[in-house]
Amino acid sequence: MFKAIYRIAWKDVAGDLRRRATLSSMLFFAISVLVVFQAAFEPDRKEALRLLPGLLWATTLFTTLVGLGRVFQAEEEDGAFEGLLLASVPRGVIFFGKWLGNLLLTLLVEFLILPLTMVLFNVDAWAHIPAILAILALGTLGLTGLGTLLAAMTRGARSRETLLALLLLPLTAPLLISGVQAVAAILATDGQVAPWLKLLVIFDVVYLAMTPWAFGWLVEE
Amino acid sequence: MNILKKIQPLVGLATLIALAIGLWYVYQAPADFQQGGAVRILYIHVPSAKIALLSYLFLTAASILYLWKRYEGADILAEAAASVGAAFTVITLASGSIWGKPMWGTWWAWDARLTSMLVLLILYKGLMVLRHSLDDPVKGARATAILAIIGAVDLPIIHYSVVWWRTLHQPPSLATGENTAVHITGPLLPPLLILSVAFILLGLYMVTVKARQIEARRHLDALEAARMHHDE
Amino acid sequence: MSDYTLYVAAVYGLAILVYGGYTLRWRASYKKLEQQRASLSQESP
Numbered sequence: 460m461f462k463a464i465y466r467i468a469w470k471d472v473a474g475d476l477r478r479r480a481t482l483s484s485m486l487f488f489a490i491s492v493l494v495v496f497q498a499a500f501e502p503d504r505k506e507a508l509r510l511l512p513g514l515l516w517a518t519t520l521f522t523t524l525v526g527l528g529r530v531f532q533a534e535e536e537d538g539a540f541e542g543l544l545l546a547s548v549p550r551g552v553i554f555f556g557k558w559l560g561n562l563l564l565t566l567l568v569e570f571l572i573l574p575l576t577m578v579l580f581n582v583d584a585w586a587h588i589p590a591i592l593a594i595l596a597l598g599t600l601g602l603t604g605l606g607t608l609l610a611a612m613t614r615g616a617r618s619r620e621t622l623l624a625l626l627l628l629p630l631t632a633p634l635l636i637s638g639v640q641a642v643a644a645i646l647a648t649d650g651q652v653a654p655w656l657k658l659l660v661i662f663d664v665v666y667l668a669m670t671p672w673a674f675g676w677l678v679e680e
Numbered sequence: 681m682n683i684l685k686k687i688q689p690l691v692g693l694a695t696l697i698a699l700a701i702g703l704w705y706v707y708q709a710p711a712d713f714q715q716g717g718a719v720r721i722l723y724i725h726v727p728s729a730k731i732a733l734l735s736y737l738f739l740t741a742a743s744i745l746y747l748w749k750r751y752e753g754a755d756i757l758a759e760a761a762a763s764v765g766a767a768f769t770v771i772t773l774a775s776g777s778i779w780g781k782p783m784w785g786t787w788w789a790w791d792a793r794l795t796s797m798l799v800l801l802i803l804y805k806g807l808m809v810l811r812h813s814l815d816d817p818v819k820g821a822r823a824t825a826i827l828a829i830i831g832a833v834d835l836p837i838i839h840y841s842v843v844w845w846r847t848l849h850q851p852p853s854l855a856t857g858e859n860t861a862v863h864i865t866g867p868l869l870p871p872l873l874i875l876s877v878a879f880i881l882l883g884l885y886m887v888t889v890k891a892r893q894i895e896a897r898r899h900l901d902a903l904e905a906a907r908m909h910h911d912e
Numbered sequence: 913m914s915d916y917t918l919y920v921a922a923v924y925g926l927a928i929l930v931y932g933g934y935t936l937r938w939r940a941s942y943k944k945l946e947q948q949r950a951s952l953s954q955e956s957p
Contacts, residue, residue, distance in 0.1 A: 608830075612823045616813040625809060626827065629802040630834050632795075633841035640845065658841055665833060673826045676747055718916040721923045728927070767934050775923045782916055886935055893938045896945035903952050 463548050467556025472563050474533065481529045485568045489522040493572070493579055507580040512642035514576060516635055519595065522572075523565055523606055524627065528620050530561050530610040540614070550675040558607045558670075565603055569595045590645045597656070598638040601663035605630060608670040611677055634662050681753050681895060684888045691885045698878030705871035718782050723871055725775040727879035728768045729793075732800060735765030735883060739807075740832040743825035755821045756898070758828065759811065760890035764883055766804035772797055792842040799838050803831045817898075 475481045493514070502510050534540035543553055573592060577584060584591070609626050613619045637658035644650025706723050742758035745751060776794055777787045788794065807824050814820035 605830075608826075612810070612827065613813070615815070615819075616810070617815075618813065622806075622809060622813055625802070626806045629799045629806070629838075630830065632799055633834070633837045636841045636845045654844060658837075658844065662837065665837065669830065669833060673830065677823060677826055716916055717920055720920045721916075724923050724927050763934070767930050771927050771930055774926050778919050778923050782919055882931060886931070886938075889935055889938045889942070893942040893945065896942050896949065900945050900949045900952070903949060907952070 460549075460552055463552045464555045464559060467543075467548075467553060468559035468563065471530075471533070471557070471560030475560075475564060481526055482564055482567065485522050485525045485564065486571060488525045489518050489568060489572045490575070492518045492521050493576060497579060502580065504581050504583075507582045508584065508646060511576070511580065511582050511584065511646065512639040514580070515573065515591070515595065515642060516598075516638045518572060518576070519565075519569060519599070520602075520628065520631060520635065522568055523599075523602060524620065524624055526561055526564055526568075527603075527606040527610045527623055527627070530557055530607055531614055535614065544678055550678060551671040554607065554611075554671045554674040557611075558604055561607055561610075562599060562603045565599050566596055569599065584646055587645050591642055594638060594641045594645065594656075594659070597659050597663065598634050601659070601666040602631060602634055604663070604666040604670045608673055608677075611674055633658060637662070681756070681891065684892055684895075688885070688888045688892070691881060691888060695878060695881040695885045698874065698881055702871055702875035702878045705874055709868055709871050718779060719868060721775055721779040723875050725772060725779055726872060727876045728775060729772040729797065730876060731879050731883040732765055732768040732772050732797065734880070735761045735768060735887075736800065736804075736832065736835070738887075739765060739828050743828040746821065746825050747829075755825070756891050756894050757887065758825060759894050760887045762804050762807045762824075762828075763890050764886045766801060766808070767886070768879075768883065769797060769801040769804060773801065790842070791846060792839055795842045796835065796839045800835065803835075807831075 496510075496514055496517075500506070500510065531540060534543060544550075570592065573588060573595070576582070577588075606623075606627055609623055613622050613626070616622050637655040640650075641652055641655035641659065644652040644655065702723075706720055709720075739758050739761040742754045742761060746754040746758060773794070776797070780789060781787050807827055810827055811820045811824045814823060
């Protein structure tokens with residue numbers, strides 16, 4: 460079973476790395492968002508430190524939308540999605556495979572934009588990088604789980620990107636709140652991280668438990 | 681759904697009677713000594729908020745029934761409940777905002793209830809848009825039902841995350857907690873209770889009206905599709 | 913009446929507009945759809 464999940468995920472990730480299509484669009488989209496934030500707020504060093512948690516999470520959320528629009532793209536282009544469903548693989552395995560592929564790409568982008576944000580905004584928080592990355596990764600588990608389901612849900616929908624944003628952003632309100640507060644607590648060094656980590660874990664568990672089941676209902680004929 | 685046709689006039693009549701009695705009580709009710717006449721806004725706000733949430737519960741139940749048994753009627757009721765719930769959510773937000781201006785001195789506060797209500801409104805809108813952006817109506821119905829269930833699980837998490845956020849992060853500078861938001865006792869209570877009942881009836885009535893309209897549209901679409909097929 | 917009359921009137925007005933407006937609109941739409949259906953099924957029995 461794990462082998463099948465891994466195979467589906469690896470097909471997506473390796474294919475994308477070879478073409479660098481999704482990864483580079485996500486990365487450049489993230490950079491554009493950061494430029495927009497810089498131009499819009501022009502924070503000085505102190506403000507930038509305060510804004511950093513929000514900047515990171517807002518950029519992550521918007522960037523995820525770019526990646527999610529393409530989760531099922533390969534199958535859509537050659538009509539292989541129905542073939543994938545017909546193959547004797549359980550629905551949950553297909554879902555986790557797609558999720559894992561999207562998760563790996565999103566994590567890669569996050570790892571790249573975190574140092575970039577610190578450089579672009581002149582923030583000196585290099586010592587906290589491992590902790591911040593861990594929090595980003597923790598939130599990304601549930602975020603990409605929910606996102607992959609919504610991507611499957613909006614397959615073949617009109618104006619899909621807008622629809623994805625409309626559906627994903629309100630549902631991720633708890634993730635945004637707890638993620639931003641957790642990073643802010645790390646940066647403040649005397650803040651409380653534990654309650655926010657708890658909320659992030661709740662979010663992850665709920666979504667990763669619900670979405671494969673929901674995916675099964677969604678694609679059932 | 682024949683049952684809707686039968687109960688619609690009854691529910692409509694009961695709604696009118698209950699609304700008339702409730703509004704008469706509102707007219708008679710004394711002004712609250714703290715809030716003055718502004719307390720009359722709460723007679724609309726509180727029942728609307730209840731119906732906005734009840735509609736979501738109804739919508740979730742209908743969605744589960746649809747996924748489980750594949751009754752088209754359940755899907756029609758779910759679609760109707762989304763439209764009705766959105767209307768009640770809009771009034772909840774607008775009346776809360778108008779009440780907040782004289783009471784809190786601001787149109788908006790990011791407290792847990794207002795924030796959850798705003799997310800609820802976006803969720804209702806998302807359900808409506810999702811259904812109509814998929815070409816296959818069955819796929820649209822199924823996707824919408826699944827999203828409704830996910831939203832039902834998410835709404836409590838959203839509510840509690842905002843509560844935590846407001847209490848742990850920065851204690852509210854405005855007293856927007858349970859104490860001041862709803863402060864209705866004694867002689868102010870009867871109109872609220874009667875209007876709550878009236879709004880439940882109103883919500884039901886609106887669901888029956890909307891559900892029959894949706895059913896008529898689907899029948900017409902099916903007829904047109906059959907004719908097009910016949911012409912070919 | 914107190915100074916809040918305007919706020920109260922705005923809320924009651926909005927409620928009537930939204931609840932009443934949607935109900936009437938849906939009823940009118942239902943009637944129109946039923947008429948269309950009747951004429952359509954008459955054309956092609």
